[in-house]
Amino acid sequence: MLSCPQRMHARRRTLADLALTDIRSPDYVRCGLPATNCTPFEDGRRGMLELLQIAVDRKADFVLLLEDDLRFNRHIGLNIEWWINAVGARSGDNFLGSLYRPSLVGRFKYWHVSGRFISASPALVTGSQALLLSSATALKVLKEWDTASGPHDRRLYSISGRDREVIYHSPSLVQHAEEPSTWSGPCHRANDFNPTWRAPGERS
Numbered sequence: 001m002l003s004c005p006q007r008m009h010a011r012r013r014t015l016a017d018l019a020l021t022d023i024r025s026p027d028y029v030r031c032g033l034p035a036t037n038c039t040p041f042e043d044g045r046r047g048m049l050e051l052l053q054i055a056v057d058r059k060a061d062f063v064l065l066l067e068d069d070l071r072f073n074r075h076i077g078l079n080i081e082w083w084i085n086a087v088g089a090r091s092g093d094n095f096l097g098s099l100y101r102p103s104l105v106g107r108f109k110y111w112h113v114s115g116r117f118i119s120a121s122p123a124l125v126t127g128s129q130a131l132l133l134s135s136a137t138a139l140k141v142l143k144e145w146d147t148a149s150g151p152h153d154r155r156l157y158s159i160s161g162r163d164r165e166v167i168y169h170s171p172s173l174v175q176h177a178e179e180p181s182t183w184s185g186p187c188h189r190a191n192d193f194n195p196t197w198r199a200p201g202e203r204s
Helices: 005-018 040-057 076-086 135-147 152-160
Strands: 062-066 070-072 096-098 111-114 117-120 130-134 166-169 174-176
Touching (some): 005 070, 040 062, 040 135, 040 152, 062 076, 062 135, 096 152, 130 152, 135 152
Antiparallel strands (some): 062 130, 096 130, 111 117
C-alpha cells in the first residue's frame, strides 16, 4: 500500500475496511517521508520503486499494489485467486491487471475479453488504485523504470504495456473513497463496483 504520513486518517479507514474482507492486511505499507522540495509525483515514484523492490526481494508470485483511499469487495481475496486462474496468469509471465475501472476513462474504447474481463491499450489508461502484477512484471518495471517518463502509474502502464494490454476485472472489486487527492487530480469513482460479488462457482 502506497501512502504518506499526512494521509494517516485515510489510510486507517482503508485498512479497517480491508480487515472486513477475506484478504490479509498488506505485508508492507510504504509511508513516504516528507522531503524538502519533493512533489507528490516524486514521492509516489520513490514509493512505488520501494514497494516493487520489496516484492521482488520476497519472491512473491503476484503483487497487489493498493492506494490508501479505497473500499473493498468483501470476497476480494477469493476473487483475485479465481481471476488469476481464469485469465491463465503466471508469475513468470508479463501480467498487469486492475481491480478498479475509473469512470473518468469511460470515454475511451474498451474491448470486452469476456463477461468478467475488459482490456485496454496502456496508452489510454491511468490510475493505480488497485493493480495486480506478476513477479515478472514487477522485475521488468524495476529494470526498465528509467526508460519511461511521467508519474508512477504511467510508467507502470508504459513498461508493462510494451508486451500486452492492461486487463480490468469486471465488476470493479475496489471503490475510490471520497478523500482529497494528494495531487489535486480529478475526482473519480468506479461505476461498476460491487461490494458483494463473488466469482462464479466459488465459496468462501
